[in-house]
Amino acid sequence: ELMFDVEKIRKDFPILHREVNGKPLIYFDNAATSQTPQQVIDCIVDYYSRYNANIHRGVHTLSQEATNAYEEARIKVQQHFNAAKPYEIIMTSGTTDSINLVANGFSAILTKGDEILVSALEHHSNIVPWQMLCEQTGAILKVIPMFESGQLDMETYTSLLNERTKLVFCNHVSNALGVINPIAFIIEKAHEVGAAVLIDGAQASPHIKADVQALDVDFYVTSAHKICGPTGVGVLYGKEEWLLKLPPYKGGGEMIDQVTFEKTTYAGLPHKFEAGTPNICGVIAFGAALDYMNNIGFETIAAYENELLHYATEKLLAVGDVTIYGTGKKVSVISFNIDNIHPYDIGTIVDKLGIAVRTGHHCAQPIMDFYKIPGTVRASFSFYNTKKEIDTFIEAIKKAKMMLS
Numbered sequence: 001e002l003m004f005d006v007e008k009i010r011k012d013f014p015i016l017h018r019e020v021n022g023k024p025l026i027y028f029d030n031a032a033t034s035q036t037p038q039q040v041i042d043c044i045v046d047y048y049s050r051y052n053a054n055i056h057r058g059v060h061t062l063s064q065e066a067t068n069a070y071e072e073a074r075i076k077v078q079q080h081f082n083a084a085k086p087y088e089i090i091m092t093s094g095t096t097d098s099i100n101l102v103a104n105g106f107s108a109i110l111t112k113g114d115e116i117l118v119s120a121l122e123h124h125s126n127i128v129p130w131q132m133l134c135e136q137t138g139a140i141l142k143v144i145p146m147f148e149s150g151q152l153d154m155e156t157y158t159s160l161l162n163e164r165t166k167l168v169f170c171n172h173v174s175n176a177l178g179v180i181n182p183i184a185f186i187i188e189k190a191h192e193v194g195a196a197v198l199i200d201g202a203q204a205s206p207h208i209k210a211d212v213q214a215l216d217v218d219f220y221v222t223s224a225h226k227i228c229g230p231t232g233v234g235v236l237y238g239k240e241e242w243l244l245k246l247p248p249y250k251g252g253g254e255m256i257d258q259v260t261f262e263k264t265t266y267a268g269l270p271h272k273f274e275a276g277t278p279n280i281c282g283v284i285a286f287g288a289a290l291d292y293m294n295n296i297g298f299e300t301i302a303a304y305e306n307e308l309l310h311y312a313t314e315k316l317l318a319v320g321d322v323t324i325y326g327t328g329k330k331v332s333v334i335s336f337n338i339d340n341i342h343p344y345d346i347g348t349i350v351d352k353l354g355i356a357v358r359t360g361h362h363c364a365q366p367i368m369d370f371y372k373i374p375g376t377v378r379a380s381f382s383f384y385n386t387k388k389e390i391d392t393f394i395e396a397i398k399k400a401k402m403m404l405s
């Protein structure tokens, strides 16, 4: 048994003490968005109560305080992901925004016949921008196939790589299945043919601390709201050489060096990619969220969540007629169906019992098509969940199964 005081942790999360439909909330939709600890809420209140001001502009005290806090948060993100330089960290509005920034930049680099590889396990936000990019540039999108197990087919991947491959995109962890992808191998092989790699870390970030230098990844993106931070904030890590090559994504204030009506020159990194007033408070709160999680420690978090995963998997399979999608190395996500029952119906019944799970295609329709299912029920656990909550969930699933079969 792991030394982990979950009851103490739970005290940090006010939302965990509310009721839903007359029952204590059991929040198992952490893969969609995580909950927010009091420390992060306090940080947000403190910002708006004491030093709300625009950054990088004013000489006045409030503006300087806000600018310092914003830049300190960037350094926290840099240190968290072990980026070599603070200006390799671009603050965005989220994973989707980060991916679109890179896709937009590559529209100036790719030419007809270039190839982009994307994994079969992608979230729509990591498919659609590349399709748009291919339409614009005449580049060709190819898919790294998956097996029934939810693992990517690395042999086919290797055979798809060639000198026309310019980009490879893959998530670190699949949001629909929770499977951890072999990204170190993917990056290494892509680099052998000179292709750049973007890793979507949105689902990995709550569980795994990625080291971008050790991975030698070209781009790594994630959202703050998956890691106990606020919504509307995310990050793009990019290697300096790539960020210098890519043209800016949005024009506006903050991203310029000199502006005349004849010609505008752009500011250096990271400002070139941060046009307009950013989500100042959100970025500062993102820093507070990383502090909070690092204080507990990602190894501790992952070990505890892994215990929850195995506990829940065993109990769920014992219910009978259950199919779990995605096996092998996983984070604490269970994507499942019960024979002949629509996932939506299960979600509705367990909600009546105060339990939040996600049902549907999880923004990954190609995976559902692969399994020939309309969707799944996805229960995703965080370090503030408990085995007792899992017991209640299993009872609710048994009840739903009885009512629906």
Ligand code: PMP
Residues within 6 Å of the ligand: 031, 032, 093, 094, 095, 096, 097, 123, 125, 126, 171, 173, 174, 175, 200, 202, 203, 223, 363
């Ligand atoms: N990629 C993955 C793997 C995700 O899980 C998500 C969020 N569900 C996204 C991208 C999109 O993140 P956001 O909505 O915060 O931009």
